[in-house]
Amino acid sequence: MKIKDRKKAYLLLADGMYLEGFSIGSEGTSGGEICFNTGMTGYQEIYTDPSYFGQIVITTNSHIGNYGSLDLEQESEHPQVNGIVINEFSEIHSRDKAESTLDDYLLKHGVVGIAGVDTRKLVKHVRTSGAQNAIITSQIDGKDELLKKLNEVPSMDHLELASKVTTESVYELGEGNQYKVAVLDIGVKKSILSNMVSRDCHLKVFPAKTAIDVLKDWNPDGYFISNGPGDPSAMDYAIDTVKQIINEGKPTFGICLGHQVIALANGISTFKMHHGHRGLNHPVKNIITGLSEVTSQNHGFAVDSESLEKSDNVELTHINLNDNTVAGIRMKDKPVFSVQHHPEASPGPHDSRYLFDDFIELIKKHKS
Known part of the structure; x- marks a missing residue:
């Protein structure tokens, strides 16, 4: 699917920060604690690491998806993240041995994502404000209704996972x-x-x-x-x-x-x-x-x-x-x-x- 044909998506943080982008992967609504990974490579390993269960991950490298996905590079049987946030999303991949595009991989596993977001601004905000819950949606337009959904997301503090x-x-x-x-x-x-x-x-x-x-x-x-x-x-x-x-x-x-x-x-x-x-x-x-x-x-x-x-x-x-x-x-x-x-x-x-x-x-x- 071309970027111009994608649905709008929204990201809301618990402290009120509200960003608009476009939907990648599975359309839907998903919440969790937002965090960021500064690695330049390895997005599939990050998404499938069980340590990220229950979290929304911001990848700070500006281009994500450019080498597709490969099952051999999974750290578990399927993605563990509750959502992903990226800047520039690659519709195509350049690695010959890749088995699918990242978008198809996310869609297959029901991972909700948002792209077209200023991740530099967002990461600086999280570094200053601290870890907090957030929610991604391509279904809910109103900020107030989205806030109600966000308030249902459990805190990571004292959470056994x-x-x-x-x-x-x-x-x-x-x-x-x-x-x-x-x-x-x-x-x-x-x-x-x-x-x-x-x-x-x-x-x-x-x-x-x-x-x-x-x-x-x-x-x-x-x-x-x-x-x-x-x-x-x-x-x-x-x-x-x-x-x-x-x-x-x-x-x-x-x-x-x-x-x-x-x-x-x-x-x-x-x-x-x-x-x-x-x-x-x-x-x-x-x-x-x-x-x-x-x-x-x-x-x-x-x-x-x-x-x-x-x-x-x-x-x-x-x-x-x-x-x-x-x-x-x-x-x-x-x-x-x-x-x-x-x-x-x-x-x-x-x-x-x-x-x-x-x-x-x-x-x-x-x-x-």
Whole structure:
């Protein structure tokens, strides 16, 4: 469909900002917390990352859709976002191996989007005003009626979402590989799993609310606590499970939401950030090695640094160089560590992939 033939679409933020554009993907109305990702590439990986469940994502790169879509680049089976906001939408794509246009992909999966929006202006507004709910529509013309719909959208604060994106049944990957790793799926990305399989891991992926006894019955060599969406402090079930995993004393690695849950399991608090970190060029310093890394990040909550400083048993390992927020921790008396950023990237730089190797080394050491 040509741009001139598309329906008008509208975006309303909770603080009253109201923008007009045109509809892309599926026509309809959809709300969620609005956030932005500053990555120049990887829009399909962003849209299918379970960590974005319940959110409307602004992509700050001005051209979106120019390389189409490809199922191999999905981080889950389908898009997880509640909506997308872009500046210039590409009707065509130039990549030979693409399976469809982005528009057809969004339409197939029922994703509501708006294009033709001044995303630079919008992102500057969100950075100043902070994360908030928003709604996209190609159905409702009146601002007052749209505001009524927006008021029905739940706040991300204290919202538990991991149970909505987790696997419904147990499955295995890398069968026959050497190291058995039990994965607690609270919103895991496919590329995280593939990074561990490529490192000789036999993975058994369990639903978020799996009881500790079920995890232990498999007798894994180590545990992995995945990324995912929502407020970690609303996940009592996962916090309790991770406490018991830690007590078992086996190597344990957490990423993003998993990092936050490990902190909470150690009595360290988390907080909702002003507008979060989402992009491919966030600088992080490993304070153990003294080296800095360019990282991929996607989170709206973080571990509280003052609470961490009061802990006798957990120490800081990585720090975000943009704002000094906690980017990594480890336990002093257990083989447990975690990071806020995404070492698998997808999309993004590979500076932090050594963390998967560190996890394997912990497992080797524990087994020996």
